Amino acid sequence: QKEVEQDPGPLSVPEGAIVSLNCTYSNSAFQYFMWYRQYSRKGPELLMYTYSSGNKEDGRFTAQVDKSSKYISLFIRDSQPSDSATYLCAMSKWTDKLIFGTGTRLQVFP
């Protein structure tokens, strides 16, 4: 079993839709949770960073962490075609290397 599981998609939604992206994990020691966005032919870039449980909001993006369920989510409100990308979840323990999910490919069509 992989430490981090992520549905690869692709996920195709119309412009304006609310998108929900999710990851599950098995290691209860993970404390730091991140979402990276990767456009085609580019490297990943950090989108959201959360420590421990709870929610974090940044514009149209909301990251949620539920440590009791070992489940993290990224919500995108009012999705735009420019949000079309692969979204990678990543997590780690203190001073330990990041463990990445395999990524979910999202396509937002006009």
Added chain:
Amino acid sequence: DVKVTQSSRYLVKRTGEKVFLECVQDMDHENMFWYRQDPGLGLRLIYFSYDVKMKEKGDIPEGYSVSREKKERFSLILESASTNQTSMYLCASHWGGGATNEKLFFGSGTQLSVL
């Protein structure tokens, strides 16, 4: 903004060749990383370095080596390229303070094909 530059965007090599992938960062970051990215497998850590001339094995170091002679430059070496090393290679850097899980800055990647 931090810039992480990988020397080649696309590279085609033959089996058995020695391959050098170069990465340079311009923000005086302490830590540098090499990942490979494959469909269905995600990003896997090959090697990383916390300081000049220091290196640590990641999860899949077999068939690779690295060199960090200067702080800004981290090279990945494939001693004898094989077809199963065909992949997207991503270099990343991190400033080095706090937890190593903080923001990584990635280059645009090198798509390597080994024929």
